[in-house]
Amino acid sequence: MGNLLAHIRLTRPANIVTAVADIWAGFAISGVVAALISGDLSVYLGDMVWLTIATVGLYGGGVAFNDVFDAELDRVERPERPIPSGQASVWSAGLMAAGLLLLGIIAALQVGVWSGEIAVFIAVFAVIYDAWGKHQQIFGPINMGLCRGANLLLGVSLISESIGPNWYLALVPIAYISAITMISRGEVRGKNRSALLGGLWIYFAIFAALLAISVKQQGYGFWQVVPFIGLFAYLILPPLWKAIATQEPKHIGKAVKAGVLSLIVMNACFAAAFAGWWVALIILALLPLSRWLAKRFAVT
Numbered sequence: 001m002g003n004l005l006a007h008i009r010l011t012r013p014a015n016i017v018t019a020v021a022d023i024w025a026g027f028a029i030s031g032v033v034a035a036l037i038s039g040d041l042s043v044y045l046g047d048m049v050w051l052t053i054a055t056v057g058l059y060g061g062g063v064a065f066n067d068v069f070d071a072e073l074d075r076v077e078r079p080e081r082p083i084p085s086g087q088a089s090v091w092s093a094g095l096m097a098a099g100l101l102l103l104g105i106i107a108a109l110q111v112g113v114w115s116g117e118i119a120v121f122i123a124v125f126a127v128i129y130d131a132w133g134k135h136q137q138i139f140g141p142i143n144m145g146l147c148r149g150a151n152l153l154l155g156v157s158l159i160s161e162s163i164g165p166n167w168y169l170a171l172v173p174i175a176y177i178s179a180i181t182m183i184s185r186g187e188v189r190g191k192n193r194s195a196l197l198g199g200l201w202i203y204f205a206i207f208a209a210l211l212a213i214s215v216k217q218q219g220y221g222f223w224q225v226v227p228f229i230g231l232f233a234y235l236i237l238p239p240l241w242k243a244i245a246t247q248e249p250k251h252i253g254k255a256v257k258a259g260v261l262s263l264i265v266m267n268a269c270f271a272a273a274f275a276g277w278w279v280a281l282i283i284l285a286l287l288p289l290s291r292w293l294a295k296r297f298a299v300t
Contacts, residue, residue: 003087006082007064007093009297010096011064012059012060014290014291014294014299017264017286017289018260019055019056020056021263022155022263023051023055024271024286026153026155027051027155028271028275028280029155029156029166029169029271030156030158031159032158033275051107051108051111053103053104054154055155056104057102058154061101061102061123062097062129065127065131066129068097101127104122108154111158114157115154125150129143129144145175145181146174147177148176148177149170149172151173152169152173156169169213171209172209172210172213175202175206176259176266182195183252184300192252193244196240196243197244200237203236203240206266207232214272218273224277227277228272228284229269232262232266235262236255239251240255240259253300257294260299261290264283268281268284
């Protein structure tokens with residue numbers, strides 16, 4: 001039982017919930033909500049389940065591979081993690097990670113070719129990040145952001161015709177995850193003020209982008225998105241300001257954790273812009289679950 005729990009820890013359960021929020025936001029962007037309201041639930045429900053399973057596999061496998069590739073480094077910097085502590089082996093963790101990525105690709109293919117191709121893209125770039133990309137000063141944050149942006153489009157692929165008009169929306173999570181990745185580089189040693197400030201400015205740009213998207217989609221109805229943007233800012237800015245002020249690893253870690261969990265709120269902003277506030281509330285309901293899991297499993 002202990003070994004099973006250790007392997008579950010490798011998948012970062014709280015983070016997986018945020019990946020599910022990406023998919024559900026993609027559903028809202030695709031226009032499927034209108035179809036569901038009109039009574040076409042049976043047509044899309046199965047595909048919605050498949051894509052939710054797909055992101056669980058892809059995200060869980062991707063972050064588990066991170067610990068596989070970092071096994072030697074973690075023996076020095078994070079000896080409490082499952083692999084360096086001996087609760088899981090590199091072999092068993094790698095096998096589980098590969099199996100989860102394969103599950104994600106197979107599940108996505110049940111929906112369509114586009115979904116399968118996006119899933120393959122996510123799996124490949126997740127492994128590239130784990131093995132090499134995260135060590136690159138510039139490409140590393142972009143690499144991780146590409147995985148997250150593609151995950152949003154994986155949800156949009158529920159209705160494949162919606163990908164073309166909405167592909168640019170992936171730039172928002174790409175920028176956001178790039179900011180979080182930049183900020184996280186001081187999580188062990190601290191003293192990364194320039195990266196923290198860079199992350200702060202990207203956050204402000206994201207708030208502006210979400211507001212612009214809301215106005216484009218809702219016109220004068222953009223007001224219903226504003227409370228979600230406000231909540232988003234409330235959750236991520238105070239921890240980051242404290243990290244900038246202190247540059248201490250523990251505060252940087254808290255800023256990273258807040259940024260990761262608040263992905264759910266960012267996705268709620270997308271949902272409010274494309275499908276209305278009540279759909280955003282459904283996605284926002286994932287936040288308590290993610291925060292509860294974050295108290296029991298590592299987020300970073």
